[in-house]
Amino acid sequence: MNCSIVVPVMNKLHYTKECLKDLFQTTCNGVNIVFIDNASTDGTKEFLSHVDGISVISNNKNMGCAASWNQGVRQSNSDWVVILNNDVRLPGGWLNNLIDSAISRDVDLISPGMREGELNYNLENYATDYAKRMKYAFRKWTPSGVCFAVKRSVFSNIGLFDENFHIGQYEDADFFRRCKNSKLNMGITGRSFIHHFGSVTQKLIQSKTDDDYSLKNRNYHRQKWKINFLKRHFERYREQLLVKYWSKKESFLYGHSLLEKHDGSKLNFS
Numbered sequence: 001m002n003c004s005i006v007v008p009v010m011n012k013l014h015y016t017k018e019c020l021k022d023l024f025q026t027t028c029n030g031v032n033i034v035f036i037d038n039a040s041t042d043g044t045k046e047f048l049s050h051v052d053g054i055s056v057i058s059n060n061k062n063m064g065c066a067a068s069w070n071q072g073v074r075q076s077n078s079d080w081v082v083i084l085n086n087d088v089r090l091p092g093g094w095l096n097n098l099i100d101s102a103i104s105r106d107v108d109l110i111s112p113g114m115r116e117g118e119l120n121y122n123l124e125n126y127a128t129d130y131a132k133r134m135k136y137a138f139r140k141w142t143p144s145g146v147c148f149a150v151k152r153s154v155f156s157n158i159g160l161f162d163e164n165f166h167i168g169q170y171e172d173a174d175f176f177r178r179c180k181n182s183k184l185n186m187g188i189t190g191r192s193f194i195h196h197f198g199s200v201t202q203k204l205i206q207s208k209t210d211d212d213y214s215l216k217n218r219n220y221h222r223q224k225w226k227i228n229f230l231k232r233h234f235e236r237y238r239e240q241l242l243v244k245y246w247s248k249k250e251s252f253l254y255g256h257s258l259l260e261k262h263d264g265s266k267l268n269f270s
Helices: 011-025 045-049 064-075 095-105 125-135 150-160 172-179 200-208 213-224 229-254
Strands: 003-009 034-038 057-060 080-083 108-115 147-151 188-197 260-262 267-269
Touching: 003 011, 003 095, 011 034, 011 045, 034 064, 034 147, 045 057, 057 064, 057 125, 064 080, 064 172, 080 095, 080 150, 095 108, 095 147, 095 188, 108 125, 125 188, 147 267, 150 172, 150 229, 172 188, 229 267
Parallel strands: 003 034, 003 080, 034 057, 108 188, 108 260
Antiparallel strands: 080 147, 108 147, 260 267
């Protein structure tokens, strides 16, 4: 498979080890795995330096998501680039099914179905049943920044990620908006499934800094795209209606939704 996987990390070594173990178990030879370490201080850099079979880019400061993603894209020359968080677990078949779905549907960007929260279930059994039930489910909609595969030609078409977004948040929304404006096809498929614990790196960074980078990024995003009060609320209202419609339709037809979240007491569909 002509594919590269780009994984930025900053601390949270436990999640990186689990993610890497899954990557080795679920990807074939020829898949280029690139880790970008953003000045970790918990042994992540040292750990990655002793792992064979991957490429590692070590930064002396936190470059943020957009710049790290760009480093990974430039490091690779594959037909497909998968941008992936490290706080995920990956069952067998997730990558092949993701790329196969993209090719069969002729889409330029694609994300897998996903469950977020505590890993309180058998991942392999759940993923197998999920992919079987959801193989025809597809939302022609914005992918998820947690995991998305991008056809190489997209970067030639619209450019790389906007590095004016500081540390993290909104750089994925900006990229997807640029893709939408260029009329590129994108969406979420039920043929592939992963588990996401839930933005553990962003939560760590936010707990250790007084820099409200999320607010700065949000303001930059709104200014860049001229998203005023009316436009913002119209887009939000439209999205809420569509998500409600899709989740109800998917749960009725398949017993799952493309985006699921366990809140500690029950599983919610969105």
